[in-house]
Amino acid sequence: MMSKIVRTMASLLILFALIYGLYIIMHGHLTPGGGFQGGAVFASGIALLIVAFGSDNIHKTLKEHHLSILESSGALIFIGLAFGGLAIVFFYNFLVGSPIFGHIPPSGPNPGDIWTAGVIPFMNIAVGLKVLAGLSAILLVMALATTLMEVEE
Amino acid sequence: MRKIAIAVSLSIFIAFLIATAFLIHPFGYPPSEMDDYIIENTQSETGANNAVTAVVFDYRGFDTLGEATILFTAVTGVVMLFRAKKKREK
Numbered sequence: 001m002m003s004k005i006v007r008t009m010a011s012l013l014i015l016f017a018l019i020y021g022l023y024i025i026m027h028g029h030l031t032p033g034g035g036f037q038g039g040a041v042f043a044s045g046i047a048l049l050i051v052a053f054g055s056d057n058i059h060k061t062l063k064e065h066h067l068s069i070l071e072s073s074g075a076l077i078f079i080g081l082a083f084g085g086l087a088i089v090f091f092y093n094f095l096v097g098s099p100i101f102g103h104i105p106p107s108g109p110n111p112g113d114i115w116t117a118g119v120i121p122f123m124n125i126a127v128g129l130k131v132l133a134g135l136s137a138i139l140l141v142m143a144l145a146t147t148l149m150e151v152e153e
Numbered sequence: 154m155r156k157i158a159i160a161v162s163l164s165i166f167i168a169f170l171i172a173t174a175f176l177i178h179p180f181g182y183p184p185s186e187m188d189d190y191i192i193e194n195t196q197s198e199t200g201a202n203n204a205v206t207a208v209v210f211d212y213r214g215f216d217t218l219g220e221a222t223i224l225f226t227a228v229t230g231v232v233m234l235f236r237a238k239k240k241r242e243k
Contacts, residue, residue, distance in 0.1 A: 029201040034209065036220075064232060075225055082214060091214030096200045107196045117201035123210045123217075130221060134228040141235040 001054040010052035017045030025128035029117040035124040039131025046136040055143035067137040074130030081119050081126065093118040 001007070021042030028034035050058050085092030095101055095118035103116045114121075191204060191212065201207040209217055 029203050029206050031203065032205070034203075034206050064236075068228075068232065071225065071228060075221055078221060079218070082218065091211065093199050093211050096198070102200070104200045105196050105202055107193075110202070112202035117199060117207075120199060120201050120206060120210045124206070127210075127217065127221060131224065134224050137228055138231045141232050145235040 001057065002052050006052050010048050014045055014049055017048060018042055021045060021128075021132065025124055026121070027114065028124035028128075029120045030112050030114065035127030036131050038124075039128045040135060042128075042132040043135030043139060046132075047139050050139060050143050055140060055147055059140065059144060062136070062140060064137045064141050067133040067140070070133035071130050071137065074126045074128075074133065077126035078123060078130065081122055084119070093120070095119045095122075 021038045021040075021044075024031075024033035024038030024041055025035055026038075028038065046058075046062075082091045085094040087094070096104065098118075101115055101118055101121055103113060105112045105116055191208060195201060195204045195207045199207040199211045201211070
């Protein structure tokens with residue numbers, strides 16, 4: 001656990017870090033980024049929390065087996081969406097033209113709207129869930145092991 | 154003996170790198186039909202404005218599945234390793 005200044009600034013900045021990560025995941029089909037990048041940004045926010053508050057305090061609320069469940073559910077959603085297009089071909093984009101995320105933008109450069117791209121937003125959310133949970137679990141487990149080693153010495 | 158072998162193999166490797174740097178194709182040549190196809194048809198086929206995301210999640214979905222599997226394996230290995238260490242030290 002670090003000083004009070006660091007803790008206050010971390011608890012202010014964590015909101016922006018997490019919201020920015022979720023924004024990159026959610027707008028993956030419109031702007032640069034996507035599930036992997038947004039998940040990495042979100043996990044860097046978790047890293048900020050771990051550095052500022054200490055891994056023991058974070059571990060009271062954020063357990064690694066909960067993160068493992070989140071990661072596995074992200075992987076299952078991803079594969080399930082891939083199997084959803086199996087009527088035509090594996091990974092077929094079966095939601096284009098349907099009422100859910102089905103708008104087709106005009107061709108050429110345009111800002112677009114968020115209600116487009118079929119299964120790609122859902123896949124972004126699934127992969128983002130998977131990456132943020134996986135990287136947060138890695139960070140948390142490694143930080144816990146480091147504190148245990150310091151106690152032993 | 155070992156240092157000589159390392160030096161010879163490293164110099165051969167660097168010679169290949171320099172030769173490749175001189176022999177590499179110029180940018181955009183030979184022209185490929187695949188990128189033109191993706192630029193033309195991304196918006197009508199997948200509906201996504203971001204062509205990179207469309208390639209990653211739609212045209213090349215299997216690659217993303219492999220990446221996700223690699224990440225899953227890495228997380229499983231790290232959590233397993235450090236959890237075992239924690240229990241033994243207690």
